[in-house]
Structure formats: C-alpha cells, structure tokens
Amino acid sequence: MAISVMLSKLGEGMAVSLLIFVVTLVFSLPLGMLVAFGRMAKNPLVRGIFKVYISIMRGTPLMLQLMMIYFGPFYLFGIQNTPTWKNTAVAVGFVLNYAAYFAEIYRGGIESIPNGQYEAAKILGYSKGQTFMRIILPQVVKVILPSVTNETITLVKDTSLAFTIGILEMFTVAKALASAQASMIPFIFAGVFYYIFNFVVAFLMERLEKKLNYYK
Structure with a gap:
C-alpha cells in the first residue's frame, strides 16, 4: 500500500479521534463544574450521590x-443497538468519565481559595453569583490549569479506547x-500523529497558562 493511501486512511481515523476529543471537552468541562458543585453541596444526600458518581467513574x-x-x-x-447509538455511547461514556475527573480538579481549585475572599466580597456588596464569577472563578482557572492540561493530554491518548465498541x-x-501489511509502519505513523x-x-x-500568569 502506498504511503499516501496509508496516511489518508490514518487521517480519516485521526479526524474521528479529534471529534471524540472536541466533543468530550466541550461537554465534560461545564458538566464537571456542575458535578463539583454537587460534590460540595451542603445537603448530605446530594453530596453523597455525586461522591458515589465520581467514585464509580474514577x-x-x-x-x-x-x-x-x-x-x-x-x-x-x-x-x-443502532449504528448511531455507537457514536452516542462513545460521546456519553467519555463525557461522563472526564466530567468526574474535572469535577475533582475544580473542587480542589475552589477549596484552595481562602474564605477571606468570600467575606470581603460580601462586605463589598457582591452576591454569591457575582463573587464566584468575578473573583473566585478567575483564580480557580489559574490554579487548576496545569491539572486540566494533564487531563486533556490524557484524553488525546484515551480516544484510542473507542475501539472497544x-x-x-x-x-x-x-x-x-x-495487520493487513504485516508491518510496523502504520504504528509508527500513528505514534507521530498522536x-x-x-x-x-x-x-x-502552555500559551494560555502564560497569558494567565499576569503577575509574573
């Protein structure tokens, strides 16, 4: 098989991997924040449900x-099962799994912010929503970005698990x-692509992390 044909077929596979990657990030990042809020809820039942969910997913x-x-x-x-359900199952599986990991990253970042900042915002007249969006969240993003980067890189490699279904x-x-060519060349090209x-x-x-380090 010509190299150009091989690269073309690998490119098609790469497009599928990229789609899984993008869909997972787009949905798991915001879902992870919601799960983090549930994990930190004051209601013990709600907190317990999300704790069990995270435990199972991880x-x-x-x-x-x-x-x-x-x-x-x-x-x-x-x-x-239908052909379309296969794609849906992959999306649901990846999103639910990575939302759990991102939730714990968010939780760690949120809990690292000193309580004094919440108290200061309250004195200044900020609502809880304003406090979180304008004061807490920007700091949390800076704190968690290295961990989010690691999970994102892991996601690139985990897209290969979609072969399971x-x-x-x-x-x-x-x-x-x-297998068809009894050659290692396709694996080498795949490794380069990854x-x-x-x-x-x-x-x-890294560029985003440097941009957010505006005090350095």
Missing part, C-alpha cells in the same frame, strides 16, 4: 464504562493497516 476503567453504556440497553431492556478511530485504523496532536494541545495550554 474507580472503574473507561473501557468497561463504554461497554456498559453501549451494551447496557440491549441486555437490560432488550433494545437493539467498534469506533474506527486512528489507533484502530493503524492496527488494521499493520505526538503532534499532544504537542499542539500542550503548546496551546
């Missing part, structure tokens, strides 16, 4: 979660090509 493999979401409706309710992302395409993907993500996050 304590079981993402691969297993994808399989449970994809096959669950069939085995539990007899609902036949038959999604043809880049790693799956590389395995198929390597490295470039991660390099771009790390570069952009």
Whole structure:
C-alpha cells in the first residue's frame, strides 16, 4: 500500500479521534463544574450521590464504562443497538468519565481559595453569583490549569479506547493497516500523529497558562 493511501486512511481515523476529543471537552468541562458543585453541596444526600458518581467513574476503567453504556440497553431492556447509538455511547461514556475527573480538579481549585475572599466580597456588596464569577472563578482557572492540561493530554491518548465498541478511530485504523501489511509502519505513523496532536494541545495550554500568569 502506498504511503499516501496509508496516511489518508490514518487521517480519516485521526479526524474521528479529534471529534471524540472536541466533543468530550466541550461537554465534560461545564458538566464537571456542575458535578463539583454537587460534590460540595451542603445537603448530605446530594453530596453523597455525586461522591458515589465520581467514585464509580474514577474507580472503574473507561473501557468497561463504554461497554456498559453501549451494551447496557440491549441486555437490560432488550433494545437493539443502532449504528448511531455507537457514536452516542462513545460521546456519553467519555463525557461522563472526564466530567468526574474535572469535577475533582475544580473542587480542589475552589477549596484552595481562602474564605477571606468570600467575606470581603460580601462586605463589598457582591452576591454569591457575582463573587464566584468575578473573583473566585478567575483564580480557580489559574490554579487548576496545569491539572486540566494533564487531563486533556490524557484524553488525546484515551480516544484510542473507542475501539472497544467498534469506533474506527486512528489507533484502530493503524492496527488494521499493520495487520493487513504485516508491518510496523502504520504504528509508527500513528505514534507521530498522536505526538503532534499532544504537542499542539500542550503548546496551546502552555500559551494560555502564560497569558494567565499576569503577575509574573
């Protein structure tokens, strides 16, 4: 197989990996914030529910979660799987999993802010919403950005787990090509693609981190 054809097929797989990456970030980042609020709720029942959710998502493999979401409706309710459900299951699995990780990152960042800042904002007449959006959140973003960067880089590599339920992302395409040609070349190209993907993500996050370090 010509190198150009191989790169074309890997490029198609890379596009699927990129789509999984983008969808996961777009939905898991805001969902993670909501989960963090639930985890810090004063109501013990609400706090307990979100604590259990985070524990399950972080304590079981993402691969297993994808399989449970994809096959669950069939085995539990007899609902036949459809081609579109495969894509939906991947999106739901990745978003729910990464929302749990981001929630704990958010929680750590929020709890690192001194209580004095909340008290000062209250004296100045800020509402709770204004205090969080204008004073707390900007500081939290600076604190958690390195951890978010690490999770984002991990997400790039975790997109390969979509093969579990038959999604043809880049790693799956590389395995198929390597098997068909009895060659390591597709894996080498896939490794280069992943490295470039991660390099771009790390570069952009580093630029953002430097931009937020306005006191240095």
